[in-house]
Amino acid sequence: MPHVHTPEAEALLDHEFRVLDQGFVRLVDYMGSDERIVAAARVSYGKGTKTVRENEVLINYLMRHEHTSPLEQVVLTFHVKLPIFVARQWIRHRTARVNEISGRYSVMKDDFYLPSEETLRTQSTINKQGRDEKPVTQEAAKRIISEMEAGQREAYGRYESMLGEDLAREVARIGLPLSLYTEWYWQIDLHNLFHFLKLRLDAHAQWEIQQYAQVMAKITKAVAPMAYAAFERYQLNEVKFSQETVEWLRANVPRDRDLPLELRERLDVK
Numbered sequence: 583m584p585h586v587h588t589p590e591a592e593a594l595l596d597h598e599f600r601v602l603d604q605g606f607v608r609l610v611d612y613m614g615s616d617e618r619i620v621a622a623a624r625v626s627y628g629k630g631t632k633t634v635r636e637n638e639v640l641i642n643y644l645m646r647h648e649h650t651s652p653l654e655q656v657v658l659t660f661h662v663k664l665p666i667f668v669a670r671q672w673i674r675h676r677t678a679r680v681n682e683i684s685g686r687y688s689v690m691k692d693d694f695y696l697p698s699e700e701t702l703r704t705q706s707t708i709n710k711q712g713r714d715e716k717p718v719t720q721e722a723a724k725r726i727i728s729e730m731e732a733g734q735r736e737a738y739g740r741y742e743s744m745l746g747e748d749l750a751r752e753v754a755r756i757g758l759p760l761s762l763y764t765e766w767y768w769q770i771d772l773h774n775l776f777h778f779l780k781l782r783l784d785a786h787a788q789w790e791i792q793q794y795a796q797v798m799a800k801i802t803k804a805v806a807p808m809a810y811a812a813f814e815r816y817q818l819n820e821v822k823f824s825q826e827t828v829e830w831l832r833a834n835v836p837r838d839r840d841l842p843l844e845l846r847e848r849l850d851v852k
């Protein structure tokens with residue numbers, strides 16, 4: 583099979599999608615698409631049929647049964663500019679290959695993330711890690727943003743003056759705040775990218791990283807549209823049941839009903 587290209591993904595290549603105030607996501611390159619997934623899967627399942635509809639059925643089957651290794655045959659490389667506090671959450675996804683700008687080698691640019699007024703919310707009382715629906719007052723928002731900006735300016739001014747004294751860059755940078763933007767190349771296969779997207783598109787993820795995940799979801803959909811649809815169906819929008827809930831459902835859902843296949847399987851309905 584020759585290189586697989588999708589026109590939708592080709593159109594996105596190299597385009598900088600703006601995220602937050604100064605960040606971006608850019609699809610640098612990709613390898614494979616839906617066709618590569620089915621070709622790899624057919625190594626294990628035999629040649630079989632090859633219509634578009636049957637490819638779709640096969641991809642859905644793979645996703646539903648968590649036969650995920652064919653998805654690993656598709657690889658995407660992103661260039662991302664992101665604040666360091668977002669990068670710290672992102673880097674926890676260990677299955678990617680990363681190359682980040684070096685603050686030891688380069689002078690860090692004066693690029694800091696400043697949240698917009700609308701995103702400033704009070705501390706959530708339900709979710710200890712999150713923010714509430716309730717916005718801070720407009721007056722407080724303006725003051726907080728201007729205080730953040732002043733702190734960033736001061737920190738960067740000190741950084742520059744330390745560099746001016748010929749202090750090594752690797753030491754001078756240690757006083758720079760988490761809102762400083764960094765950049766990296768991030769390469770990952772489709773299976774692990776779906777895992778990243780599931781966790782970071784979720785409402786429990788920090789709002790800022792969600793913004794990146796949303797852009798990357800659109801790019802991923804362009805690269806492998808059938809696989810993305812199957813991801814939405816079987817991973818992103820799935821609902822997990824605990825043992826207790828399954829037991830309750832087994833005891834209470836009428837067996838004579840025309841139940842969907844997945845529910846029949848979970849409830850051992852013949």
Ligand SMILES: Cc1cc2nc3c(=O)[nH]c(=O)nc-3n(C[C@H](O)[C@H](O)[C@H](O)COP(=O)(O)OP(=O)(O)OC[C@H]3O[C@@H](n4cnc5c(N)ncnc54)[C@H](O)[C@@H]3O)c2cc1C
Binds near residue numbers: 677787788
């Ligand atoms: C809403 C939210 C809140 C979070 N809060 C915190 C927090 O407060 N503190 C904190 O420290 N982290 C926090 N995290 C990070 C979280 O615990 C995970 O580290 C992160 O989401 C990456 O997930 P992962 O390990 O499944 O992904 P990956 O690292 O991409 O791993 C993918 C899969 O491979 C497996 N894997 C990868 N490497 C190994 C390995 N070496 N050994 C065994 N299995 C491996 C993983 O188990 C996983 O199934 C949070 C994440 C989210 C989404």
